[in-house]
Amino acid sequence: MAIASWFNFPVRPGRESAGLNFSDLGEQQILSLAIALEEDDARIYNTYADTLAGDYPDTARLFRGMAAEEDGHRHRLIELYRERFGERILLIRRQDVRGFIERKPLWLMQPLDLEKIRAQAEIMEADSRRFYAQAARHTTDAAIRQLLGDLAAEESRHESKAETLGDKFITPGAVRTERQTQRRMFVLQFIQPGLAGLMDGSVSTLAPLFAAAFATHNTWSTFLVGLAAAIGAGISMAFAEALSDDGALTGRGSPVLRGGITGLMTTLGGLGHTLPYLIPQFHIATAIAVAIVIAELGLIAWVRKRYMDTSFGLAVLQVIVGGALVFTVGVLIGNA
Structure with missing residues (x-):
């Protein structure tokens, strides 16, 4: 046997x-x-x-x-x-x-x-x-x-x-210390690059997307602009994060993994409010896109509070104000 x-x-x-x-x-x-x-x-x-x-x-x-x-x-x-x-x-x-x-x-x-x-x-x-x-x-x-x-x-x-x-x-104290260290490593290696990507994708793509939307009132053209902006930002952020450091001294982990997480979250953040423009009706698509933007900004604020030890009020203020400014710039340029 x-x-x-x-x-x-x-x-x-x-x-x-x-x-x-x-x-x-x-x-x-x-x-x-x-x-x-x-x-x-x-x-x-x-x-x-x-x-x-x-x-x-x-x-x-x-x-x-x-x-x-x-x-x-x-x-x-x-x-x-x-x-x-x-x-x-x-x-x-x-x-x-x-x-x-x-x-x-x-x-x-x-x-x-x-x-x-x-x-x-x-x-x-x-x-x-x-x-x-x-x-x-x-x-x-x-x-x-x-x-x-x-x-x-x-x-x-x-x-x-x-x-x-x-x-x-x-000892119980050592367990608490190790869990805190493990949490810190998780934040450094996953949460921070993911949050950076989500913020960049959700906020930086607002201006070109809504500028194209209000300039053309064409949902398909707006979708193409948003898709290009999301993918382009994802590629750019992935390389920027991967080349920022090798993680040996900072404990931030594999640069390839961090870059992949950042690029993926950047692309997803941009696609979230881009996909509604697959709907032919401009006003319906825009309303849904705005609702998704609000949800994205709320999620970013919650993650900052949960993992970055930022008060929810301050996180909301930082994210909402920044997102609102970028959104306004896009609308103003699109209506110019």
Whole structure:
């Protein structure tokens, strides 16, 4: 029976006929695989710790403690391997065994989320426990079976040990601090570029859109002007945001992601009051467009209050006054 059926791990397409079955592995191969697994887990936990150290030092200490435990497991496995098989450890990797445990790379978990990392750590411990339990049943050497069984029991207790480490390192005050840091990163990486784009798209496109509307009273021509303004502003804002900084010092995250968010929100902000001009009746289209503009400005004011710690009254004043001025300029130019 393959290990994929024991662990209920899906076998990726193209791997069904590649690699070894777990049932075909000898005790030397099993120990080598266990050593490689512990090395990978310790490395992953240390990577988590290094990644989180700057913004989440208490959680980083938690993962360093878990990495130290994995190193202890590795040392015990190597000592037994040396006694049984000598100094040369077989080079066998997870991908060499069909359907074996796969660890999710850190870059797939971006943007960084503490809950995702902690959940992944729990999955890693559960996977390791199942591996050791099945490997112990598969071996006949008493010392190897005893060690694998002991490690299975220790992995089953690792979650409670992690909670103990969490109680020691992650105090309520530290949790509050980390949540505040996480919120700040979310605001920097998503809310700020999205809000900048929405404000630019909603406000800056008002003048050309309504100037064209009142100058031509032609809804299709007005729609084309608004569409061009929204897309053009989106492209411009995307490049401006992406090239503003690389996020390394400011903590604002990937410039490509920020630029994409800004450009998308800019385009959507401009399209919101442009789409009504697909309606042939000029006055109906204009009334709907004005109502959408009011809704957009209200949404911007709410986001500023919710995430930027701006009072709602001040946010409304800033946004409404600015939007009203741009709208007035567009109407005056269109009626000139």
